[in-house]
Amino acid sequence: MKALLMTLALTMGMNAMAQDIQLPKADMKQKSMSVVQALNTRHSVREYSSRELNNQELSNLCWAACGVTRDADHRTAPTAMNKKEIRLYVFNKKAVYEYQPVSNKLKHITNGDHRNLVAGGKGFKQDFVMQAPVSLVMVIDFERFGSQNEQAQMMGCVDAGNVSENINLYCQAVGLCTVPRATMDVEGIRKLLSLSSKQLPILNNPVGYPKK
């Protein structure tokens, strides 16, 4: 009985911590370099300072990746047939969230630091990922195509690339740094996020401030 009560209290405590985050509106007037300058200077960075991103910075970053633009139906990154099949997950030191573009929320998925899964699997790991305060993981949701055939796989990869490049250019433009990566523990992430066989982690971008 005592053990049962303790488990209940623990679960309730964990649920209380498990909170979605309502992000502030993305800042449309933030200081940034021009697209041409960002294109000309963008480069992959694999060393980060320990400076965290606040919620405004997170909001701006997620919006740049695949946020809502002219109406709830359109995003900063184009997708084939406007299927919007790229899900964006945010991994930080404390928890994992899914970005919800329309409500501008981070939906809580699970507690804990799971950035090691983004760093890589047993065979190959890139530990520098653990330095970055945030990792953005792109997942193709084939349910939205209604198919997982070769065409859908190609479109999903292209669309994830669009989201990743938005992140690359945005980071460069505002003084953050990142690297697009295919390396990650795909099966570990699938399990952690309770993804189905129709949802595939495909790319990730660790993001932080440059190391001084």
Ligand SMILES: Cc1cc2nc3c(=O)[nH]c(=O)nc-3n(C[C@H](O)[C@H](O)[C@H](O)COP(=O)(O)O)c2cc1C
């Ligand atoms: C699809 C894709 C997958 C990549 N995967 C990794 C990766 O797993 N690890 C890594 O350190 N860099 C990865 N990169 C980064 C490339 O190595 C990098 O973009 C390339 O060397 C060019 O350097 P630059 O981005 O500085 O121009 C990847 C890039 C792309 C586009």
